[in-house]
Amino acid sequence: MKKELIAELFQKFENACYLLEGVECWSARELQEIFDYSEWRNFLKVIDKAKDSCKNSGESVPDHFVDINKMVVLGSGAERKIDDIALTRYACYLVAQNGDPAKPEVAFAQTYFAVQTRKQEIIEKRLLDVARVTAREKLSHSEKKLSGIIYERGVDEKGFAIIRSKGDQALFGGLNTQMMKSKLDVADGRPLADFLPTLTIKTKDFASELTSHNVIEKDLHGHEKISEEHVDNNLAVRKILKERGVQPENLPPAEDVKKIERRLKGDEKKILIEVKKTKKKK
Numbered sequence: 001m002k003k004e005l006i007a008e009l010f011q012k013f014e015n016a017c018y019l020l021e022g023v024e025c026w027s028a029r030e031l032q033e034i035f036d037y038s039e040w041r042n043f044l045k046v047i048d049k050a051k052d053s054c055k056n057s058g059e060s061v062p063d064h065f066v067d068i069n070k071m072v073v074l075g076s077g078a079e080r081k082i083d084d085i086a087l088t089r090y091a092c093y094l095v096a097q098n099g100d101p102a103k104p105e106v107a108f109a110q111t112y113f114a115v116q117t118r119k120q121e122i123i124e125k126r127l128l129d130v131a132r133v134t135a136r137e138k139l140s141h142s143e144k145k146l147s148g149i150i151y152e153r154g155v156d157e158k159g160f161a162i163i164r165s166k167g168d169q170a171l172f173g174g175l176n177t178q179m180m181k182s183k184l185d186v187a188d189g190r191p192l193a194d195f196l197p198t199l200t201i202k203t204k205d206f207a208s209e210l211t212s213h214n215v216i217e218k219d220l221h222g223h224e225k226i227s228e229e230h231v232d233n234n235l236a237v238r239k240i241l242k243e244r245g246v247q248p249e250n251l252p253p254a255e256d257v258k259k260i261e262r263r264l265k266g267d268e269k270k271i272l273i274e275v276k277k278t279k280k281k282k
Contacts, residue, residue: 001104001127009034009108010120020066020086028085029070031095035105047085050094057272064091064275089113090275114267116274126267128198129260135201136257139193142208149212153221163227167207168192170234172249184253197254203241207233 016030028047029040037043051061066086087095096109111126112118147160155163169176175183177192186195193201210233211226220226241248 001108001131003124005104006108006124006127007120009105010112010123013109013112014118020068024089025066025086026089026092027070028087028095029082031087031092031109035096035099035109036103046095046099049098050091053094053098054091059090059272059275064088064094088275090271093271114271116267116270126264129264132198132201132254133257133261133264135198135205136193139201139205139208142205142212146208146212146215149215150226153215153226155223155226159223163223163230166227167204167211167230167234170231171203171207171238173238173247175249180249183249186253190256194257195253195255197251199246200248200251203237203248207237210236
């Protein structure tokens with residue numbers, strides 16, 4: 001997500017915040033616009049799912065979703081009363097979690113309402129963490145998909161591991177999976193991809209998706225032909241990277257993605273802990 005968009009969305013959420021009986025709240029009607037939902041009825045479906053999540057967490061729904069009315073100015077200049085919902089920070093987080101993650105506004109909100117200290121630089125860092133975890137999950141999915149496709153075409157699990165290593169060797173300029181693990185000081189038993197930067201993870205994902213597509217399109221069978229296809233695809237994406245001045249084997253290792261996952265999950269737990277602390281103070 002570009003910094004300009006992050007700054008714009010950050011300011012929108014900050015400006016939308018107000019106090020209701022001393023509690024930070026956001027108007028559901030305003031969030032509907034910020035989240036880029038054109039119709040209120042569609043946004044209400046997201047709110048209903050968020051209410052279910054709130055109930056399942058053991059929290060009281062009325063404490064976080066408060067039905068209110070607000071006055072809006074019509075085109076004629078007259079005012080009309082409409083239904084609205086005052087959402088606590090926790091409610092906003094649940095709404096974001098149940099919204100459409102393909103919308104950048106929703107993806108941003110998932111982090112904005114998750115962090116304890118609302119500072120733009122902290123949000124930017126968390127968004128990068130989320131992007132890396134998401135990329136790693138997508139790579140796992142694409143490799144599992146490829147493994148399933150080639151299994152049906154005569155390549156077993158051991159064969160897939162060899163093909164994947166040859167693909168790495170093509171991508172990393174002659175360094176196979178084990179050599180890259182040694183270079184990046186990755187412990188035995190841990191996947192190389194858990195320590196690769198986001199760019200490299202996405203590159204491997206793209207190469208795997210290309211191989212899956214071409215294996216089916218070209219109707220390839222057997223270890224040799226599929227291995228050759230996967231190597232060619234990795235060489236192709238390596239060429240693109242090199243043309244842009246990037247040599248993937250020389251990029252420094254990134255933080256263990258498992259640590260990032262635990263940190264992100266910890267943020268989610270802190271939200272509920274903070275909610276319970278606030279209730280005790282009242």
